[in-house]
Amino acid sequence: MLEDVAPTGQETRPVLLRTRGLGKSFGTSVAVKAVDLEVTEGTFVTLLGPSGCGKTTILRMVAGFETISRGSIELDGRDLGALPPERRPVNTVFQSYALFPHMTVHDNVAFSLSIRRQPKSDIERRVRQALEAVEMGGFAKRYPGELSGGQQQRVAIARAIISEPRLLLLDEPLSALDRKMREHMQVELKDLQRRLGITFIYVTHDQEEAFALSDLIVVMSNGEIVQQGRPDVIYSRPANGFVADFIGGAAIIHGTVTTVAEGRATLDGPLGAIEAPCAADLKPAVAAILTLRLDSVVIGEEAASAAERRKGVVRHCIYQGGRSLVEIDVGGVTLRGWSDRPVPVGGETTVGILTERAWITHG
Amino acid sequence: MAENGPIGWRPSRALLALPPGLFVLVGALVPMAILVVFSLFRVEDLTLVPAISFDSWSKIFVDPLYRHLVGISLTYGLITAALAGLFGYPLAIGIWRMSNTWKGVALIVLLTPLYTGDLMRLYAWRLVLGTEGLVNAFLLWIGIIHAPLKILLFSPFAVHLVLFYDTLPFMVLGLLVSLERIDRDLIEASRDLGASPLDTFTRVILPLSIPGLAAGGFAVFALAAGDLLTPQLMGGTSGVTAMAMIDNLFGTAFDWPMASALAVALLVSLLACLVILGLAVSRLPPVQAVLRGGAR
Numbered sequence: 001m002l003e004d005v006a007p008t009g010q011e012t013r014p015v016l017l018r019t020r021g022l023g024k025s026f027g028t029s030v031a032v033k034a035v036d037l038e039v040t041e042g043t044f045v046t047l048l049g050p051s052g053c054g055k056t057t058i059l060r061m062v063a064g065f066e067t068i069s070r071g072s073i074e075l076d077g078r079d080l081g082a083l084p085p086e087r088r089p090v091n092t093v094f095q096s097y098a099l100f101p102h103m104t105v106h107d108n109v110a111f112s113l114s115i116r117r118q119p120k121s122d123i124e125r126r127v128r129q130a131l132e133a134v135e136m137g138g139f140a141k142r143y144p145g146e147l148s149g150g151q152q153q154r155v156a157i158a159r160a161i162i163s164e165p166r167l168l169l170l171d172e173p174l175s176a177l178d179r180k181m182r183e184h185m186q187v188e189l190k191d192l193q194r195r196l197g198i199t200f201i202y203v204t205h206d207q208e209e210a211f212a213l214s215d216l217i218v219v220m221s222n223g224e225i226v227q228q229g230r231p232d233v234i235y236s237r238p239a240n241g242f243v244a245d246f247i248g249g250a251a252i253i254h255g256t257v258t259t260v261a262e263g264r265a266t267l268d269g270p271l272g273a274i275e276a277p278c279a280a281d282l283k284p285a286v287a288a289i290l291t292l293r294l295d296s297v298v299i300g301e302e303a304a305s306a307a308e309r310r311k312g313v314v315r316h317c318i319y320q321g322g323r324s325l326v327e328i329d330v331g332g333v334t335l336r337g338w339s340d341r342p343v344p345v346g347g348e349t350t351v352g353i354l355t356e357r358a359w360i361t362h363g
Numbered sequence: 364m365a366e367n368g369p370i371g372w373r374p375s376r377a378l379l380a381l382p383p384g385l386f387v388l389v390g391a392l393v394p395m396a397i398l399v400v401f402s403l404f405r406v407e408d409l410t411l412v413p414a415i416s417f418d419s420w421s422k423i424f425v426d427p428l429y430r431h432l433v434g435i436s437l438t439y440g441l442i443t444a445a446l447a448g449l450f451g452y453p454l455a456i457g458i459w460r461m462s463n464t465w466k467g468v469a470l471i472v473l474l475t476p477l478y479t480g481d482l483m484r485l486y487a488w489r490l491v492l493g494t495e496g497l498v499n500a501f502l503l504w505i506g507i508i509h510a511p512l513k514i515l516l517f518s519p520f521a522v523h524l525v526l527f528y529d530t531l532p533f534m535v536l537g538l539l540v541s542l543e544r545i546d547r548d549l550i551e552a553s554r555d556l557g558a559s560p561l562d563t564f565t566r567v568i569l570p571l572s573i574p575g576l577a578a579g580g581f582a583v584f585a586l587a588a589g590d591l592l593t594p595q596l597m598g599g600t601s602g603v604t605a606m607a608m609i610d611n612l613f614g615t616a617f618d619w620p621m622a623s624a625l626a627v628a629l630l631v632s633l634l635a636c637l638v639i640l641g642l643a644v645s646r647l648p649p650v651q652a653v654l655r656g657g658a659r
Contacts, residue, residue: 063551065555084559085555086554086556086558090555091555092552092555094552098549098552101571101652102570112558115557163556
């Protein structure tokens with residue numbers, strides 16, 4: 001699994017941010033346990049997890065808004081622990097945008113430069129550039145209250161990038177936007193990150209957003225990293241049942257591992273014995289799960305060529321234009337997959353399992 | 364929504380506000396009207412004679428005494444507002460930054476003086492500030508002074524001190540309302556963008572609390588300028604303000620027209636001060652942003 005962790009083609013880039021045993025407690029409750037995280041320069045890293053998993057707390061410790069209870073944070077090899085937020089080469093885009101309501105868009109964006117007493121002409125030039133980078137060039141004289149949510153978000157981003165931080169932290173920045181605007185902003189954020197070459201750490205609970213944006217996804221649960229890897233690895237090779245379930249869309253079948261050999265295992269469960277690729281550290285005779293994504297289940301004629309076939313009854317068939325999403329009951333287990341043509345509900349059909357796309361892992 | 368006007372606004376809600384609104388309006392306007400009418404009356408042989416006479420008003424404008432008295436009242440108001448702002452601000456910031464539990468305790472302590480009666484409080488101050496009071500006794504005991512300080516009581520110092528003390532809660536409450544409305548994210552954003560705690564205060568917290576400072580300031584100004592008992596009981600000879608004069612004219616002097624004219628003159632002066640200050644404050648950019656609906 002280790003070779004899967006580093007994003008391809010970036011092994012040569014230096015590590016920008018490194019946390020060692022990073023932990024945070026609020027009184028007796030532990031928000032972050034002991035997180036070891038490495039963020040390579042120039043990458044888009046997403047901390048993904050349900051609310052309360054500690055992802056925002058990690059971000060706030062990196063920004064300097066929370067003290068560290070345990071462990072350390074290094075940026076460029078320098079310990080950040082003792083530095084107040086204003087002295088960290090890190091800027092944040094807040095979920096609430098946090099634009100200063102009493103300042104114009106221009107003054108908001110110029111804030112960090114005017115604090116550092118940069119020459120006025122320099123400030124004007126860079127404010128113009130930053131606003132143009134987020135397509136807000138014409139709004140310099142407006143107040144935040146006169147802007148829409150999407151426009152405020154652009155200003156917040158311009159304000160955060162104008163000082164060219166080493167690292168940009170984004171705390172669920174798109175969650176307050178409507179779906180259409182959110183999808184539009186995802187494309188722009190990714191594009192902006194590529195153009196600027198700034199390292200992004202992005203916090204979200206939205207797995208689609210994480211897949212759309214990230215070079216590396218760090219899945220968190222209960223203050224711990226559950227899995228980190230490229231989006232496609234997280235998707236097709238979930239480390240355990242939590243990741244498989246959280247990422248969604250997979251059928252999870254519980255069973256017992258009977259044999260393990262050369263990266264493949266056989267799982268005995270309600271679907272009978274199925275052999276598929278498996279997690280590296282899986283042992284025989286333990287409880288495990290088989291995860292079946294939509295693209296590893298085939299229905300109808302296609303099923304004939306699949307490695308494993310089962311008989312089932314069609315429960316639902318949802319036509320989605322060009323193909324249909326079919327839900328089949330196989331001896332009490334619900335499987336979902338795509339069919340080229342609609343199939344009659346209530347009819348019996350053959351389900352094929354493409355075992356090369358299936359995955360056996362810890363429950 | 365477009366038919367019903369702004370969200371949540373219904374004519375029935377406006378009707379709900381009508382009875383108390385009327386009460387406030389009538390309660391303010393009727394006594395004022397009576398004052399104006401009285402100010403035009405005349406007093407002959409210790410009886411009030413209905414007439415249209417400008418005797419009292421001409422005295423207000425001609426006799427420098429009345430201008431002086433109104434001036435003293437306004438000065439007490441302005442100085443008290445300034446003192447309350449100056450010392451109330453750090454206090455408000457301190458309470459604002461407390462945890463919710465301690466905030467509750469602090470607010471109770473802050474408001475405790477208001478639960479006691481005016482007179483009680485003033486006589487207590489006499490015990491503290493008098494020639495044989497606590498402060499003098501303490502200063503004598505540690506040997507800083509060798510004779511009791513007379514300036515502590517029956518002096519402008521005493522009036523300012525007590526007015527400041529009495530009105531401080533109103534300033535702090537006004538400020539707290541404003542401070543509580545500041546999104547904590549804004550403070551973190553400021554630090555995140557390179558501002559030190561001091562820069563964050565001057566550029567973010569202070570500007571955004573100006574509405575509260577103004578509200579507290581106006582309340583303190585009006586309370587202090589219109590206070591009767593404090594200057595009278597604490598000020599000695601310096602305690603003769605417009606209010607004291609009005610009290611005297613209505614009471615022992617039985618010159619209701621003069622008292623009414625002075626009361627109206629004081630009220631108009633107070634309002635004029637508030638309007639001038641209000642206009643000045645409303646020109647400040649942060650307040651402009653609020654007025655334009657720019658603030659959240």
